[in-house]
Amino acid sequence: MSQTPASELRMARSIAAHESWAKTEDRSARTAPARRALDQKFLEQAGGDPVRAEHLRKAHFQRLALKSAQARRRAKEALSDAQAAEEELSSLATGPHYGGDAA
Known part of the structure; x- marks a missing residue:
């Protein structure tokens, strides 16, 4: 029995997620329990102090923004490196050819 490729599973799951969100009339209400749980997590980490919890929340989201x-920077660098490599390959393909008969 063959297994479904991971790429097809990801696509099927993505389709299901989009269909689920399309059927959701109140997105805010749907995500409210998760937001409350995250706020509660920060409050517990802060020992019940709401000011400290807010700082933990801000640090968490700034950490996500930094990552x-x-x-994005690494992706931009990788794209730049790939473009430079393509240009180098292209110049080698159209440049002078060595070997064979000398003219």
């Missing part, structure tokens, strides 16, 4: 910025 996002780093990932």
Whole structure:
């Protein structure tokens, strides 16, 4: 029996998620329990102090923003490196050819 490729499973799950969200009339209400749980987590980490909990929440989201910025920078660098490699390959393909008969 063959297994479904991971890429097809991801696509099927993505389709299901989009269909689920399309049927959701109140997105805010649907995500409210998760937001409350995250707020509660920060409050517990802060020992019940709401001011400290707010700082923990801000640090959490700034950490996510930093990781996002780093990932975007790495992706931009990788694209730049790939473009440079393509240009180098292209110049080698159209440049002077060595070997064979000398003109």
